[in-house]
Amino acid sequence: MGLPTRTHWPKGDRVIQIVSLSFFRFAPGLSRLWAFTMMGLARPALARVPGIGFWKLCGSGTGEGFTPKPNTGVYAILATWPDLATAQRQTAEAPIFRRYARRAIECYTLFMQTTSVRGAWSGVAPFDPAEAPGAGPVAALTRATIKPLVALRFWRHVPDISTVIGADPNVAFKIGIGEVPLLHQVTFSVWPDTAGMAAFARHDGPHARAIRAVRDGNWFREELYARFNIIADRGTWQGAKPLQHLGVGA
Template identity: 30%
Template structure:
């Protein structure tokens, strides 16, 4: 199983094409037999869970088997669209290695062990569907903690992505090592407290946590 995440930044004059693409791209992705799963997502402004969308930045996540070219993964129509309207493309080619949880009631990254002995540079995708009656508690507690991630030891970069603003949220982050990522996630008192609240108060109707090795990063 392989995964690709593409993050694109549109020229300001073409920002509307980013919004439009979320509807149009469903057609070629649906008929692309090379991929197993896809998600078209918007992004937040601050690189993590965020109420404020960045309407010039959008993303696509796909899963597939084997070694495919970018054209085989995304299709020539989508890649040409990005070449015409986007000023920046960042593509992460990933291999899922650890994780738990579901996305749309599916194990979209296959059957993964909860942990491995891998300790190198790592990418992490954390996502959740937030219960509507828990939205206020989620944003009160999670947003302040998430904003501290950028200053954590070992942090490299992150993107806030999501299918539905405020309700279906995810963060994709990259860390120098798994140990440094876990130090932020499980040893910071504020973060530990929020994790306990999410479980005790049942904030999510669905959640997922997946770790990846980065096979390649492509920038255009």
């Protein structure tokens, strides 16, 4: 479990919290076995990284991640940091991040500032909103603990949502990750601006119907919804820089 910390600074000269989300892709064979075992073994090393706050180790689903079937080739580390310099330095130089990078065939990290958040993750409020949505690309993260008795009903909605997200010309990057298969789900997507993201959320399609079903059925034991400004990125994903056309990492 990530550390349940949330740092506050005095108003006026506060340092803005940075959220990093690092993705690692592993080749078939021993590297994937190593990555799977690190879901448990990496926790003490992550907890000791200087400057790290809340953190989570996540696996992913097959395809673009929006399925209950695990993808043994893609893993992610989400973390909070006191400032951008610390986030960029530690995700590149901390021993545990370097071990992941050496084993992976591809790495990609996003650096973000929280603009809004509601809900909890493992019983704590991990993100510290500091900025209004900017004019550039924005990210949306939803995280939920699904009640076991309704997990199958929830997952029946997900393939339709994934198809709609994938077909939306506005979405620049998307992936589904999670801490525990079937029960702990995180969806993450990047959009060129808040208007494009809001238009998708308002559309009366599979996404809206799934949200109504969740609300009507009280399917989640815990949920969190967060929005971010994208500050920077590093690395590539599927051989490209996903946000370069939006002016990030150009």
